[in-house]
Amino acid sequence: MLRNLSTRAAAGKPSAAPFVSGLLDQLPNAVIVFLGASKDLIYANPAAEVALDLSRKTLQRTTLYDLFGDSKKLNDMIDGVYAGNVATQRQELVLHATPTSISREPISAHVVISMLEDPTYLVMEWFPIDQQLRSERDERVSQQVEANKQLMRNLAHEIKNPLGGIRGAAQLLEFELPEKGLREYTQVIIKESDRLQTLVDRLLAPHRKAHTMELMNIHEVLERIRSLVLAEFPKGLKIIRNYDTSLPEFLGDKEQLIQAVLNIVHNAAQALSEEMRADTAVIELKTRVARSVTIAKQRHRLALDLHVIDNGPGIPSDIRERIFFPLVSGRDGGSGLGLTLAQTFVQQHQGFIACDSRPGVTDFHIQIPYRKQEMAA
Numbered sequence: 001m002l003r004n005l006s007t008r009a010a011a012g013k014p015s016a017a018p019f020v021s022g023l024l025d026q027l028p029n030a031v032i033v034f035l036g037a038s039k040d041l042i043y044a045n046p047a048a049e050v051a052l053d054l055s056r057k058t059l060q061r062t063t064l065y066d067l068f069g070d071s072k073k074l075n076d077m078i079d080g081v082y083a084g085n086v087a088t089q090r091q092e093l094v095l096h097a098t099p100t101s102i103s104r105e106p107i108s109a110h111v112v113i114s115m116l117e118d119p120t121y122l123v124m125e126w127f128p129i130d131q132q133l134r135s136e137r138d139e140r141v142s143q144q145v146e147a148n149k150q151l152m153r154n155l156a157h158e159i160k161n162p163l164g165g166i167r168g169a170a171q172l173l174e175f176e177l178p179e180k181g182l183r184e185y186t187q188v189i190i191k192e193s194d195r196l197q198t199l200v201d202r203l204l205a206p207h208r209k210a211h212t213m214e215l216m217n218i219h220e221v222l223e224r225i226r227s228l229v230l231a232e233f234p235k236g237l238k239i240i241r242n243y244d245t246s247l248p249e250f251l252g253d254k255e256q257l258i259q260a261v262l263n264i265v266h267n268a269a270q271a272l273s274e275e276m277r278a279d280t281a282v283i284e285l286k287t288r289v290a291r292s293v294t295i296a297k298q299r300h301r302l303a304l305d306l307h308v309i310d311n312g313p314g315i316p317s318d319i320r321e322r323i324f325f326p327l328v329s330g331r332d333g334g335s336g337l338g339l340t341l342a343q344t345f346v347q348q349h350q351g352f353i354a355c356d357s358r359p360g361v362t363d364f365h366i367q368i369p370y371r372k373q374e375m376a377a
């Protein structure tokens with residue numbers, strides 16, 4: 001077959017032998033065959049046509065440069081194989097679009113270059129690794145969160161211990177003070193110690209495991225939050241219910257879940273002050289069931305899918321990537337703990353929170369898997 005290929009190439013009009021293409025046509029991965037020297041394409045299978053969004057006819061008139069530009073990494077791989085140093089090269093690459101395929105997004109892919117029996121021809125095969133990249137990124141984020149938690153816990157303990165001493169000493173000092181007017185200063189020490197104490201307690205609190213598990217209805221939880229938030233923001237705010245009332249009951253720590261979702265809804269309400277004045281502020285609470293979800297590498301058959309969506313200005317871009325980290329706040333007087341707590345609580349239910357935000361639409365998305373006993377119920 002390869003002899004066949006090369007004689008055609010020598011005749012000036014290279015094309016893949018029918019049965020080569022017959023085989024490669026069936027493959028789900030994108031495959032192209034090209035001339036090692038000129039990098040002219042002589043064959044592309046249907047998966048490659050789809051991946052590159054170009055017809056086979058167009059593809060056969062192009063070179064590798066037209067498709068992927070002058071990528072040093074790709075060229076090095078090809079040159080290594082073409083020079084006969086190695087039979088195969090594999091690497092993860094980002095394949096960029098070029099004018100020939102301008103509409104295309106860059107493709108993150110695992111790329112394999114190999115030589116055919118006839119070394120005139122090289123084969124390039126690739127498959128996208130978006131999925132893989134995403135799960136690696138999730139993994140990194142959760143490691144980051146875990147490291148953060150450790151850090152906060154240690155830091156909180158380090159602060160907590162001397163704090164009691166400082167407060168006690170200030171109190172003793174206050175008794176000994178000759179002038180009452182000087183108490184102003186000891187009061188500052190005591191008040192600030194108390195404030196730090198509260199902060200530290202909040203940092204340590206979520207790390208206690210969820211233990212009061214009970215069966216509950218998520219809509220009861222949401223109704224409670226809805227009335228709490230409406231009581232605090234009585235003017236100009238609508239909270240829309242978009243509930244799937246067929247959702248099964250849920251096993252969880254009710255106090256924790258209320259706190260988690262309340263923090264999110266509360267943030268949304270706080271972000272909506274302009275809209276409230278204009279009487280256009282809307283928060284939507286949406287519940288659905290999600291099927292076959294993967295959270296932290298665990299596959300779950302069913303999960304609760306909850307969205308808190310507001311029509312406010314969106315999360316400030318400078319903190320967007322960090323909102324779940326402790327002490328990150330975009331508000332004056334904010335503690336930056338609301339979302340950290342929410343995330344900790346949701347993770348203790350094996351779930352996750354993500355956020356998608358642009359001006360006009362901020363969507364906090366929570367997924368919590370149902371456990372087997374709940375599905376049996």
Ligand SMILES: Nc1ncnc2c1ncn2[C@@H]1O[C@H](COP(=O)(O)OP(=O)(O)O)[C@@H](O)[C@H]1O
Pocket residue numbers: 263267268269271310312313314315316323328329330331333334335336337338339340362
């Ligand atoms: N729905 C929202 N719309 C706009 N910004 C938000 C929203 N939710 C959270 N944020 C931003 O994320 C920051 C962190 O929130 P959080 O962890 O609850 O801390 P805090 O509310 O104490 O600032 C907020 O200060 C705010 O800037």
Ligand SMILES: [Mg+2]
Pocket residue numbers: 263266267337338339
């Ligand atoms: Mg908050």
